[in-house]
Amino acid sequence: MKHTKSEKLYQAGLENLVGAVNSPVRAFASVGGNPLFIERADGSKITDVDGNEYIDLVLSYGPMIIGHRHGRVRRNIRKALIKGYSFGASTKSEIKLAKILCDAVPGMDKVRLVNSGTEAVFSAIRLARAFTGRDKIIKFSGCYHGHADSLLIAAGSGLATLSLPGSKGVPDAAVANTLIANYNDLDSAKKHFAEHDDIAGIIIEPIAGNMGVVLPEDGFLQALKTLCEDNGALLIVDEVMTGFRSQFGTAHELLGVKADITCLGKIIGGGFPVGAYGARNEIMEMVAPLGEMYQAGTLSGNPIAMAAGIATLSELRDQNPFAKFEADAKTIEGALLTAAKRHNIDLVINRYGSMINPFFTKIPVTNFAQAQTSDTKKFAIFFWAMIHAGVFLPPSQFEAWFLCSALSDEDMAKIVKAINKAMQAVAEA
Numbered sequence: 480m481k482h483t484k485s486e487k488l489y490q491a492g493l494e495n496l497v498g499a500v501n502s503p504v505r506a507f508a509s510v511g512g513n514p515l516f517i518e519r520a521d522g523s524k525i526t527d528v529d530g531n532e533y534i535d536l537v538l539s540y541g542p543m544i545i546g547h548r549h550g551r552v553r554r555n556i557r558k559a560l561i562k563g564y565s566f567g568a569s570t571k572s573e574i575k576l577a578k579i580l581c582d583a584v585p586g587m588d589k590v591r592l593v594n595s596g597t598e599a600v601f602s603a604i605r606l607a608r609a610f611t612g613r614d615k616i617i618k619f620s621g622c623y624h625g626h627a628d629s630l631l632i633a634a635g636s637g638l639a640t641l642s643l644p645g646s647k648g649v650p651d652a653a654v655a656n657t658l659i660a661n662y663n664d665l666d667s668a669k670k671h672f673a674e675h676d677d678i679a680g681i682i683i684e685p686i687a688g689n690m691g692v693v694l695p696e697d698g699f700l701q702a703l704k705t706l707c708e709d710n711g712a713l714l715i716v717d718e719v720m721t722g723f724r725s726q727f728g729t730a731h732e733l734l735g736v737k738a739d740i741t742c743l744g745k746i747i748g749g750g751f752p753v754g755a756y757g758a759r760n761e762i763m764e765m766v767a768p769l770g771e772m773y774q775a776g777t778l779s780g781n782p783i784a785m786a787a788g789i790a791t792l793s794e795l796r797d798q799n800p801f802a803k804f805e806a807d808a809k810t811i812e813g814a815l816l817t818a819a820k821r822h823n824i825d826l827v828i829n830r831y832g833s834m835i836n837p838f839f840t841k842i843p844v845t846n847f848a849q850a851q852t853s854d855t856k857k858f859a860i861f862f863w864a865m866i867h868a869g870v871f872l873p874p875s876q877f878e879a880w881f882l883c884s885a886l887s888d889e890d891m892a893k894i895v896k897a898i899n900k901a902m903q904a905v906a907e908a
């Protein structure tokens with residue numbers, strides 16, 4: 480398998496782009512080698528500029544849940560394109576997407592559409608602060624909530640538990656109101672409430688996906704909700720990755736917890752830049768123009784993005800592929816564990832619905848510190864062997880693999896074969 484054209488483009492890209500990428504997760508820093516440049520994608524497959532075809536388990540980090548270039552989505556986008564691209568005024572399509580979202584998320588009466596998950600989350604936090612009149616936020620180590628200043632702390636970086644920024648350029652003052660707790664450790668959140676009486680809310684990924692997949696232990700999310708209720712704070716659930724991933728709706732509903740504010744993104748734009756935050760009327764009425772919390776956007780509710788989101792979600796609802804996702808993820812889990820066992824390689828699998836993650840470690844992974852015990856060198860070998868066997872994975876030990884409904888039985892057989900080869904490569908390294 481040749482990657483010469485990708486290598487050339489990478490060199491060319493270095494001149495005017497930072498590291499030849501527009502998001503650092505696309506760099507191949509942790510697996511070595513150069514990033515692949517993509518030419519096109521269709522259904523379950525993605526093709527690089529050298530003409531190599533891969534089964535795509537990245538799916539743009541989640542959004543392409545019904546596969547690439549689905550006919551229904553393409554038709555809806557084309558219909559919207561003919562009418563114009565952006566108006567700076569409201570369109571019917573915004574009402575349509577908002578209704579799909581509010582119908583699917585219990586307790587969410589109103590929603591505000593924005594352009595990214597980052598925007599959705601930092602706006603939700605501003606809203607929680609406006610509603611409660613308090614400043615402090617609790618976030619969990621290893622959870623990623625976009626790149627806003629106040630949330631770039633213990634965000635999958637090595638700075639866990641210290642109240643220090645996880646990026647240069649973030650002033651200490653910007654994270655002074657961000658308190659860090661440990662995933663699946665209720666006491667670490669309780670402690671903050673004991674020490675502070677000005678906590679506006681807790682933000683959490685209901686299924687963590689940005690330190691690898693980490694599941695909440697039974698009752699953990701409910702206990703956080705109770706903690707919020709007892710202390711007049713709000714539970715902000717960041718469903719940017721998990722929303723519409725494991726059912727037609729949210730993961731927190733599946734897990735039996737009620738959110739005060741829900742953040743959405745990724746899938747709801749079907750591959751276009753869309754985010755959303757929503758809550759019950761009492762909370763959303765704080766948002767301008769109804770209330771005094773200001774949040775705006777020139778391109779928010781963009782009609783092309785709305786067309787992609789509406790068609791993607793409508794098709795997803797009709798297909799209802801969630802049982803198939805569960806079966807496919809189980810097959811992948813089985814293949815990984817069997818191959819690892821055959822070669823005496825320590826491996827732990829976490830999965831939830833169509834998100835799955837193998838950790839090259841021997842201890843159960845229930846928080847960020849445990850995730851970090853993974854052998855990233857083994858992952859790098861595994862990653863490149865999978866590429867050479869025709870399966871495109873996220874280039875990091877700490878990113879979830881995603882499944883789409885376009886995966887065929889043939890694709891699944893190819894993935895299993897690739898896993899066997901890749902695990903053998905790890906054993907022989």
Ligand SMILES: *Cc1c(COP(=O)(O)O)cnc(C)c1O
Pocket residue numbers: 594595596597598600623624625626684688689717718719720744745754
């Ligand atoms: C991807 C992601 C974000 C950020 O969304 P962007 O669209 O990249 O800004 C926020 N929270 C979670 C949980 C995410 O997975």
